[in-house]
Amino acid sequence: MTTVYEKSKMLTDAPMSYCPGCTHGIIHKLVAESISELGVEGRTVGVAPVGCSVMAYNFFACDMVQAPHGRAPAVATGLARALPEGVIFTYQGDGDLAAIGTAETVHAASRGENIVIIFVNNAIYGMTGGQMAPTTLPGQVTQTSPYGRDVKTAGYPIRICEMLATLDGTAYAERVSVNSVPNIRKAKKAIKKAFENQIAGRGFSIVEVLSTCPTNWGLTPVEALKWLEENMTPYYPLGVYKDITAEEGK
């Protein structure tokens, strides 16, 4: 019998706590597969955020540290400085990374910290029940923007990849999406590349993954994938924002 598909050994058998149809699970799978394929599970340490993925430490079969809300890049910095041979990554939501943890994110990037950040942008605070996130789109209705995000009072969404690409310390910044099979393939490539960068000591890599929150968007999983495509990708264009390996190749 030939094995056609197998769950990555980098994922534990713990049942995931995500809502049905949430794309957090897909992103976990891509991260786990990338680490497994690179054969570095044994020296990988992941950092879980505060958010729906707070329990990521139960799902990834590598050593894990759970960080305070937004502080994952600082925790990862401590790990990376203490473990020069370690493969260090964080897995963070948009509230965690782009609101309360903005300073930690920007400075980890500016230091060129040799870590990977998997940034899950679902344009909302999932875990706390659907409040406005820094990445919530103009006009988007959330629990704390019940009349739609009014940019006059609530300001504009933050485009993290574009911002971090301006920093000299950033080695790699790419935005991907997991709303379709071709996009999932591209996302996998990006995530694996980020880990390759880390292993090669190239410095700070971030992969922003556009992700769905059917529960708090008030949509079915299928509608949510469509909503992402139609509303998020125009505001958050997919693509590579910085890649020092490509620049070196020029």
Place this chain on the structure above:
Amino acid sequence: MAERILMKGNEAIAEAAIRAGCRHFFGYPITPQTEVSAYLAKRMPKVGGCFLQAESEVAAINMVLGAAAAGVRVMTSSSSPGISLKSEGISYIIGSDLPCVILNIQRGGPGLGGIQPSQADYNQATKAPGHGDAHVMVFAPSTVQEMVTCIFDMFDLSEQYRVPAMLLGDGLLGQMMEPVEFPDVKVTPAEKPWAANGHQNKREHNVVNSLYLQPDQLEAKNIERFERYAQIQANETRAEAFETEDCDVLVVAYGASSRIARSAVMNARAQGLKVGLLRPITLWPFPKKELLKASKTAKDILVVEMSMGQMVDDVKLALECKKPVHFFGHTGGIIPTPAEVLEQLKTIAGGAAK
């Protein structure tokens, strides 16, 4: 025999940390502890260590969390306003049972306060270093030499009990120059089978975490931690008693104010007053037993602090209010003088003699 050298308090702490095997330091500049960072910025690269100036105290303490989770000896340093910022991370470090050393070279508060020496963070350090049922071990040395020996012990004890250790100093001790000797000891960091340092495919994956969503699990974790706290209280309490055997008045003071109190006690003795000094070296655990012993003959207690009076509550609690407890202090960066303390002693002793 190790050589004696003249060193500033803050620099001696920094050198002691290196000699105690600390190779990771994360900090953010603030007066009056800056010499710690400046010294380590020079020394760490020479010993293959990591000195990193973080973007904030919030980031610095979380870098400490990461490095401690990886299993290395790690230290951070700050002063009062910076410690307030670190309190979130300190709570997580406590909740994750991680060892580390934290320096608070206190200055006057609240708010931005001032930059002169103070002891006004006693309650924060001993009662609420972060949210939750949380404690850190708190050491309050009173000489540069004692700061050095404390640092060695703090690294060992925080690893032994998996509880962070805080050095509660002040600008006076930090800036003061005194001769020091560094102990010639072989440093043996504890085994850390719990560390998140990569399982190398040889063991189950380790998780460093402070989240327990099940109330019974969270309660059990807290109870287990409090059992360790009880061991610390039983075994690690430290205090120095000076001229206490026959004292009518017992002065209780720690750190810089204990130096002033000691001068006052010596002057009072010279004038025939029976006074003594108990100097807590650990503030948490508070040296209750030592206080009860030292105050046996005392009719009155005088607590001297560089604050509006914080440790005085612990003294009252320890004595169960069975004896009058007086307070004298200055705050905001004003250092009490031996003459002022002597004046207090005379008044109290006069009353006690009546």
